[in-house]
Ligand code: TZP
């Protein structure tokens with residue numbers, strides 16, 4: 007099943023609080039949520055993580071913590087998303103409970119190849135398109151890059167970066183298993199409606 011994956015922090019939420027965005031996205035049908043707090047203190051990060059965990063529990067939606075295995079453990083999140091300079095995935099696996107979700111960002115073909123033998127649940131193809139949400143990126147994979155990764159990698163692929171209603175279908179066609187979004191959900195007045203629109207595209211693609 008293809009999923010919609012919301013990646014967010016308090017500062018990405020333009021029209022509503024983080025809690026409201028999460029609530030609306032959950033009601034709209036989002037399949038997974040990542041808390042990505044780059045500037046929060048450890049204590050704030052944990053507080054927000056616990057809040058999201060409580061909000062997501064009734065929906066059975068997994069919570070993923072960006073970068074920080076300690077925070078994931080503290081809030082009993084379902085997993086972590088790691089970058090290339092974060093804790094190595096093997097170490098994260100050792101610390102986290104069995105069956106935790108571990109995702110890894112890949113920003114070069116070398117990293118994709120290296121990841122083939124790593125115990126990850128998905129690769130974050132980062133970024134597929136240029137985006138204002140994250141500007142310190144190394145590469146823009148584009149649809150061709152995503153297609154190439156699809157051909158050489160056995161891992162589940164989560165596409166992130168610049169995904170919108172207008173390009174979502176082609177990103178799926180290029181080989182993404184899941185679509186990860188920040189601004190298309192957090193930056194819009196109606197996150198529930200936006201989520202439902204993406205879910206519709208994903209469902210139509212799945213049956214096509
Ligand atoms: N990692 C790669 S691109 C990105 C992250 C966290 C931001 C994606 O944001 P948007 O607004 O969906 O383009």
Ligand code: MG
Nearest residue numbers: 073088089092
């Ligand atoms: Mg990171």
